[in-house]
Amino acid sequence: MPTCSKCSSPRTVKNGRIHTGKQRFLCRNCGYQFVEHPTDKRIDQATRDLVDRLLLERLSMAGIARAAQVSEQWLQDYVHLKAAQTPKQAQVRPKKRGPLxxxxxxxxxxxxxxxxxxxxxxxxxxxxxxxxxxxxxxxxxxxxxxxxxxxxxxxxxxxxxxxxxxxxxxxxxxxxxxxxxxxxxxxxxxxxxxxxxxxxxxxxxxxxxxxxxxSLRNHIGLLWNFIHHYNASLPI
The missing domain is CATH 3.30.420.10 (Ribonuclease H-like superfamily/Ribonuclease H)
Known part of the structure; x- marks a missing residue:
């Protein structure tokens, strides 16, 4: 078994496989999960745009990861960031005072x-x-x-x-x-x-x-993400 890439402990075990099929390992000493000889994969803008669209559909996170061919961990991190950055205030067209x-x-x-x-x-x-x-x-x-x-x-x-x-x-x-x-x-x-x-x-x-x-933060963030998309899609 390989040693842990974080703490160098030899107490590692096999722990399933990542989305590419590569063997994943778990360190029993520090709990870190890793793969041998990892290759960093840059997620291009087209894939991010696809993920953004899939987040507006009735798909699970695992389903989105499979469809976009990204790891569930990357997707989870992406959603965390997106939820945190999404404005929590409705963006609506200006209205004049009058009957509403x-x-x-x-x-x-x-x-x-x-x-x-x-x-x-x-x-x-x-x-x-x-x-x-x-x-x-x-x-x-x-x-x-x-x-x-x-x-x-x-x-x-x-x-x-x-x-x-x-x-x-x-x-x-x-x-x-x-x-x-x-x-x-x-x-x-x-x-x-x-x-x-x-x-x-x-x-x-x-x-x-x-x-x-x-996560409540993601729950709220993706609610607002859908609201912004919904409002923007309405006819003027």
Missing amino acids: SVQCDELWSFVDRKGNKQWVWLAMDAQTREIIGAYVGDRSRSSAQRLWDSLPKVYRQCAVIYTHDWEAYKGVLPQKRHQVVSKDSGKTSYIERFNNTLRQRVSRFVRRSLAFSK
Whole structure:
């Protein structure tokens, strides 16, 4: 067996193979995983662009790694960096003061285990279909406040906000402009449709999936990555 390339310990064992089929080893002394005679592979821009597109589809990380022919470790590092760099504020077209209509809803999700619930709070402009605000947290009033704070100022000043009857919204949204409606009314149908789109397109938001998020930072970062893509794809 080769010695560990990190601590030079001879206490190494075989530990599966990397995506190219090359033997991987594990050091029992320091826990480092390595391959003999590694060859650095530079990931070109075309492959990165492909990964960016695949992250917007309902694929697991392992599936993306296979499709793009990159290692899962490189992909995980790439996603960590992308999640950290993605802006956490909606980028929407400027609106003038006047009649505006907003639909709000919450989407259940989890990170690492189903007991760790992470509710995705979303707000959509009913006219343009843009996602104008989002927040990930619990289902309390403080999370409703964070969603409200994430909206551009013009919406907080002028918009009529439609929600279902959830206690957390009360005392946060302006009483005169907050309309509590039933699902049958159709007043929240656009945001509910977006929730379905999100579950169909991003595997970590699928209710029953093995591709769930293990990191809250990545969960939030890739949510915003999809929101930016969705808003940019809307017709002007």
